[in-house]
Amino acid sequence: MSIDRAxxxxxxxxxxxxxxxxxxxDLTDEMExxxxxxxxxxxxxxxxxxxxxxxxxxxxxxxxCEQVRNGQITGTEYFIEHCDCKFWECDICEKIxxxxxxxxESEDGTYFGDYVExxxxxxxxxxxxxxxDINDYALLRQKINKAxxxxxxx
Numbered sequence: 628m629s630i631d632r633a634x635x636x637x638x639x640x641x642x643x644x645x646x647x648x649x650x651x652x653d654l655t656d657e658m659e660x661x662x663x664x665x666x667x668x669x670x671x672x673x674x675x676x677x678x679x680x681x682x683x684x685x686x687x688x689x690x691x692c693e694q695v696r697n698g699q700i701t702g703t704e705y706f707i708e709h710c711d712c713k714f715w716e717c718d719i720c721e722k723i724x725x726x727x728x729x730x731x732e733s734e735d736g737t738y739f740g741d742y743v744e745x746x747x748x749x750x751x752x753x754x755x756x757x758x759x760d761i762n763d764y765a766l767l768r769q770k771i772n773k774a775x776x777x778x779x780x781x
Contacts, residue, residue: 630715630727632713633663634666636669637663640666641654644658664707669738669739669746670706671701671705674703674705675695675705675764676702676768677723678705679695679696679768683720685720686717703758730774730778738771738774744770745766
C-alpha cells in the first residue's frame with residue numbers, strides 16, 4: 628500500500644515554483660527535476676532516516692542504501708531514483724510499520740508538523756518550496772528520533 632507519493636504534491640509544488648520564478652512558459656527538464664526534488668523532499672528525508680537506521684525493506688537496493696548511509700546520496704535522491712517517487716509499505720521493514728503509521732501517516736500530521744518546523748519555517752523556505760540541506764535533516768532527525776523513542780516507550 629502506498630504511504631506517500633511525490634506526484635500527490637507535484638501540482639502545488641509546480642504552481643509555487645512558477646510563481647516564485649515568474650515562469651509562464653514551458654518548463655525545462657532542469658526545472659522539472661528541481662520541482663520533483665521539492666515535491667519529494669519531505670518523503671526523502673523520512674526515508675533517509677529509515678535507511679540510516681537500517682529499517683528499509685528487504686527488497687531495497689542495499690548498495691544505494693549504503694550510499695545514503697555514507698552521505699554519498701540523499702534520501703530524496705534515493706527516493707526519486709530508486710523508488711520512482713512512491714513510498715510504499717514494502718520500502719520499510721515490518722517492525723517499523725506501526726511507528727510509520729502512528730507518526731508519518733497520523734491524522735494530526737505529527738511528522739509533517741516536525742518537517743515544517745525544521746525545514747520550511749520561514750518565508751524563504753515555503754512548504755513544497757525547498758530542497759533540504761544537511762542542517763535541515765539534522766534538526767528533523769532529532770525530532771524523528773525523539774518520536775521513535777516516545778513511540779517505543781508506549
